[in-house]
Amino acid sequence: MADPTTIRRLYGRRQGHKLRQGQSELVESLLPKVSVPEQGPLNAQRLFGDDRPLELEIGFGGGEHLAGQAAMRPDHGFIGCEPFLNGVVGALNHIRDGDLKNVRLHMGDALEVAERLPDASLSRVYLLHPDPWPKARHAKRRMVNHGPMDLIAAKLKPGCEFRLGTDDPTYCRWAMMIMGQRSDFVWQAQTAQDFLTRPADWPETRYERKARRQGHEVWYFRYVRQ
Numbered sequence: 001m002a003d004p005t006t007i008r009r010l011y012g013r014r015q016g017h018k019l020r021q022g023q024s025e026l027v028e029s030l031l032p033k034v035s036v037p038e039q040g041p042l043n044a045q046r047l048f049g050d051d052r053p054l055e056l057e058i059g060f061g062g063g064e065h066l067a068g069q070a071a072m073r074p075d076h077g078f079i080g081c082e083p084f085l086n087g088v089v090g091a092l093n094h095i096r097d098g099d100l101k102n103v104r105l106h107m108g109d110a111l112e113v114a115e116r117l118p119d120a121s122l123s124r125v126y127l128l129h130p131d132p133w134p135k136a137r138h139a140k141r142r143m144v145n146h147g148p149m150d151l152i153a154a155k156l157k158p159g160c161e162f163r164l165g166t167d168d169p170t171y172c173r174w175a176m177m178i179m180g181q182r183s184d185f186v187w188q189a190q191t192a193q194d195f196l197t198r199p200a201d202w203p204e205t206r207y208e209r210k211a212r213r214q215g216h217e218v219w220y221f222r223y224v225r226q
Contacts, residue, residue, distance in 0.1 A: 019085070023089045026089065026092050026093065026096065027085075027089060027092065030092050030096060031088065031092060031105065034095060034103060035104065035106065036079060036104050036106040036113055040116070041117075043117065043121065044077050044121075047077055047079070047104050048102065052075055052076055052077045052102075053075075053076045053123040054076070054077045054123060055069065055076055055077070055079070055122065055124040056078075056079045056113070056117075056125045057069075057080045057081065057125075057126040057127075058081055058111075058125065058130070058143060059083075059127065059128070059143075060080040060082045060128075061087050061207055062087055062206050063082075063091025063092075063093070063094045064094065064203060064206060065202075065203045065204075066080040066094070066103065067091065067094035067100060067103070067203075068203030069203065070100045070102050070103045071100065072201060077102050079104050079106065079113060080103060080104070080105050081106045081110030082105070082106075082107060083108055085107065088105060088107050091103070091105055092105070111148060111151055114151055114152065117155050118155075119155060120154075120157045123157060123161075124161045124162075125152050125161070125162045126163045127143055127162070127165075128163070128165040128208075129165055129205060129207040129208065129211075130142070130164075132168035132170055132171040134168070134171075142171065144164065144171070144178050145178060146178065149178065149182065149185075153182075153184045156225040157225065158226060159224060160225050161223065161224055162185060162223045162225065163202070163221065163223075164220075165198075165202075165205075165208065165221070166218070166221075167207070167216040169217075185224065185226065186223060186224050187222070188222040189221070189222070195219050195220050195221055195222075196219065197220065198220050199220065
């Protein structure tokens with residue numbers, strides 16, 4: 001498992017366009033109410049006041065998938081982590097508009113949050129359209145590497161899922177190589193169509209729509225923790 005004392009560097013930008021007044025007000029009013037506590041151990045009781053199942057999305061982008069999953073399973077608690085401020089604003093809009101009470105957000109490193117959760121406490125982990133870091137010298141920055149996957153494996157309950165979506169061929173091949181080296185996850189695809197078709201309970205993201213508009217193939221990976 002990753003060392004909790006390790007200091008990580010988050011790569012990439014933290015903010016895009018300047019926030020409009022309404023967006024800034026939403027950040028000031030709603031984000032403190034739904035933010036993951038900054039320090040201390042985390043569990044469902046601390047986050048949601050009961051012992052509900054927990055799910056984690058790593059890098060939720062605009063928050064549409066996170067919100068869609070939360071709306072489908074209001075009895076589950078959803079933790080979304082995203083370092084990009086404009087993405088956090090998108091998720092806050094979904095939380096407000098959907099009156100979602102079962103979502104907590106962290107604007108920062110998802111692995112830092114995962115380290116604070118008990119082992120075998122997550123019912124599902126999502127990693128959708130992560131930054132591919134296509135240059136070989138940047139491969140160590142990819143989330144699908146053995147260090148991060150060791151931590152994800154530790155936090156997932158046996159029999160529960162890790163889901164990965166990507167439209168980047170390099171990342172697709174890399175993920176298949178890394179995950180194929182692991183004995184603690186079993187790929188659920190039986191045929192090629194199984195990872196070319198988005199499951200019904202997998203809400204579409206804006207990145208997926210953009211990829212399809214550009215003529216890209218999209219791959220959907222489902223792995224079960226042993």
